[in-house]
Amino acid sequence: MREKFSFPDLSLVVLVGASGSGKSTFARKHFLPTEIISSDYCRAIVSDDENDLAATDDAFEILHFIAAKRLAAGRLTVIDATSVKPEDRKPLVELARQFHCLPVAIVLNTPERICQDRNKARTDRRLGAHVAHRQLQSLRRGLRSLGREGFRHVLILDSPEEADSIVLERVPLYNNKKTEPGPFDIIGDVHGCFDELAQLLAIGLLTVRSKRYQVFCPACGPQGCFSR
Secondary structure, eight states: OOOEEEEESSEEEEEEOOTTSSHHHHHHHHSOGGGEEEHHHHHHHHHSOTTOGGGHHHHHHHHHHHHHHHHHTTOOEEEESOOOSHHHHHHHHHHHHHTTOEEEEEEEOOOHHHHHHHHHHOSSOOOOHHHHHHHHHHHHHTGGGHHHHTOSEEEEEOSHHHHHHOEEEEEOOTTOOTTOOOOOOOOOOOGGGHHHHHHHHTSTTOEEETTTTEEEETTTEEEEEOOO
8 A cells, every 4th residue: 555645735845855866756746837836947037047056046035935925825835946954944934834834844865876876867967976965964964853843744755666656645724614515604793692692502403512612513513613
């Protein structure tokens, strides 16, 4: 049975991995093109060259801007960048918190030999062997701290086989009630009459459940929530 990784359908997914680890391939397999924001693509927007490191600061300014707009609209957003250092991930965690969504880390901890072989085979750029080596060192130093950094869901994939076989499952947040069919009655300004209201609602099938004063119908589940 294939392993499943569940995460909120409204979240900021941060792909973490060295150059050649397979981040972009993984992103294309599991996410819509419009959900993915690539740092390489943002460099190209700025300078017409994905490899122009001089454009990195401007590229990430664009990346954070687009991510903020998507999260503000309630859209799942995926960051395709190396993000191997805590200081690279910190502004992304802060961005997720700003828009009240959960940061998710998916780490492609691909063996260095595979990263090096893939980088050698690339025709679009030339990377020295030291690049992936240093990135992997930084990545592995910070693996245990991802939870402390603020990531609520963490997936670590240690091989291409694990990356190929994993199943990603998006799940609604607990307060996402889009699937509730209703009908609903909206009652406001209960004030000091909550107990009387609860008694009226309790007639028939309705009962009051928990100290949160949630009204519960055994036939159709919770349909309203009232507070004093």
